[in-house]
Amino acid sequence: MLLVKNLHKSFTLHMLGGKRIEAFSDVSFQVAPGKAVVLSAPSGGGKSSVLKCIYRTYLPDAGVIRFQSPSLGLVDLASLDEHRVLVLRRGEIGYVTQFLKVLPRVSTVDVVSEPLINAGVDAELARRRAVETLRRLRIPEALFSAYPATFSGGEQQRVNIARALIRRSRLLLLDEPTASLDAESVGIVLDMLQDCKEKGTAMVAVFHDRSVAERIADSFYTLRPDDGFVRAAAP
Amino acid sequence: MKQPLLRVRNLSKIFGPGCPRCAADTGPEAGTNICPHCRSVVACHDIGFDLHTDEVLGVVGESGSGKSTVLRLLHFDWEATAGEVMLYENGRSPDGGGTGFDGVNLLSLGSYRQRMIRNRIMGIVFQNPHLGLKMHISSGGNIAERLLAAGWRHVGEIRRQAGELLERTEVPRARMDEPPKHFSGGMQQRVQIAKALSNSPAILLLDELTTGLDVSVQARVLDLIRRLHREMQVATLVVSHDLGVVRMLTRRTLVMKCGRIVEAGLTDQILEDPRHPYTQLMVSSML
Numbered sequence: 001m002l003l004v005k006n007l008h009k010s011f012t013l014h015m016l017g018g019k020r021i022e023a024f025s026d027v028s029f030q031v032a033p034g035k036a037v038v039l040s041a042p043s044g045g046g047k048s049s050v051l052k053c054i055y056r057t058y059l060p061d062a063g064v065i066r067f068q069s070p071s072l073g074l075v076d077l078a079s080l081d082e083h084r085v086l087v088l089r090r091g092e093i094g095y096v097t098q099f100l101k102v103l104p105r106v107s108t109v110d111v112v113s114e115p116l117i118n119a120g121v122d123a124e125l126a127r128r129r130a131v132e133t134l135r136r137l138r139i140p141e142a143l144f145s146a147y148p149a150t151f152s153g154g155e156q157q158r159v160n161i162a163r164a165l166i167r168r169s170r171l172l173l174l175d176e177p178t179a180s181l182d183a184e185s186v187g188i189v190l191d192m193l194q195d196c197k198e199k200g201t202a203m204v205a206v207f208h209d210r211s212v213a214e215r216i217a218d219s220f221y222t223l224r225p226d227d228g229f230v231r232a233a234a235p
Numbered sequence: 236m237k238q239p240l241l242r243v244r245n246l247s248k249i250f251g252p253g254c255p256r257c258a259a260d261t262g263p264e265a266g267t268n269i270c271p272h273c274r275s276v277v278a279c280h281d282i283g284f285d286l287h288t289d290e291v292l293g294v295v296g297e298s299g300s301g302k303s304t305v306l307r308l309l310h311f312d313w314e315a316t317a318g319e320v321m322l323y324e325n326g327r328s329p330d331g332g333g334t335g336f337d338g339v340n341l342l343s344l345g346s347y348r349q350r351m352i353r354n355r356i357m358g359i360v361f362q363n364p365h366l367g368l369k370m371h372i373s374s375g376g377n378i379a380e381r382l383l384a385a386g387w388r389h390v391g392e393i394r395r396q397a398g399e400l401l402e403r404t405e406v407p408r409a410r411m412d413e414p415p416k417h418f419s420g421g422m423q424q425r426v427q428i429a430k431a432l433s434n435s436p437a438i439l440l441l442d443e444l445t446t447g448l449d450v451s452v453q454a455r456v457l458d459l460i461r462r463l464h465r466e467m468q469v470a471t472l473v474v475s476h477d478l479g480v481v482r483m484l485t486r487r488t489l490v491m492k493c494g495r496i497v498e499a500g501l502t503d504q505i506l507e508d509p510r511h512p513y514t515q516l517m518v519s520s521m522l
Contacts, residue, residue: 014512015519056501058508082487082501083287103483105458117465 007063023049036203041223094169100156153180174205239285246282246318251275278304293481296491311349358431362443364423375411385434400429421452
């Protein structure tokens, strides 16, 4: 479903006299429907950057990101035009960022239901689904109408997960989705991710905690900052 | 994939006599938009983008980058030196909210037809409310004027529509008979927004609409625009020097400098992976 081949990303910092920073180079892996690939590398090894390239928050320098989309057919996310990227983000590709970045003055329920409403679901139904998802993630009811900007790290992270999991994605990108959660919450999130996998969602994930990663991964892919990559190995 | 609503290509505006070297010797590399040979101002050159029916597109850049010029050209306030603005109405008939100019270069039309198109499918909000409103006539009257231009004739209906619009933009209906000169800056902007939306436009043009307002008022106006976009699904062009505004309202952004588009992309990409030196400078200058 997703094939990443020879992907390369660097940054040129014009304010520092054109200094180049390599994020990663020669990254290649693939993910099948219902499977999860976990990226591993030391901190700063470019794991999040790979996810951002797939979501197109970063523009890759070279390589292909082939994605089989039911609505658009086989596309290369590395060079797809922006309108089509937005179509995929709206309906097929979900992303749990490391930190919740939401607009100010939007309530938790509205933050979580927004992706469903954007996908064309009736607002009332979307809000009901948002409430169900938040309950499943044990967000206290009192917070449903509050603004997530004021929440604790763990609460924000669960809101972020609720927002990504409220609709079905063909491809889910997960950047440290459990980093600030307690053991019980981690279990709930992993159960929800397992459900997604069983329904055919493919995942590319980054986990800080290897033991958590092993509970969801079908394979690991190791990025090496110096000389490219080490091929995927079964856990 | 849907057709865009507007397709803009090679749009240029030169103030002054212009010469064959104007385009080559101005722009971001030259660091100026004044032609060194004939002293003409190349306000914008070779501007191209698509605007889709359900999207909010941002245009950012510093003062003098030409971003407002682009908007004024689209609104037919100024005559473009060159370029095309194609309108695609997806088969909508003139009775169904269309203009009858599907697939036509709007810049090639005469001023009467341009005015008709503007009245029927465009709304604009200026940074300076004095440009968008008559300050001494009532707020309701400002809106009524626009409804009359769009073909409304029944006084009772015009009044009811004006009241509803003001309520939607959070201006108390009780104050619709007062002139905008009595209102605060934020409230004047909301009257302007009500007026811009009164003809249910297909295209909304916003020129620095929160610049000069204090932060809490700014936040309310931005929230209002977000809500209205959700409710009305109007294609919107947001011109602003403020990346925060663009981040809040848009999914795609064009970055302009010295009359040129130097970078175009998804708004999150522009903010997190800016490529052009000017975009990098702008992002790193964000508060």
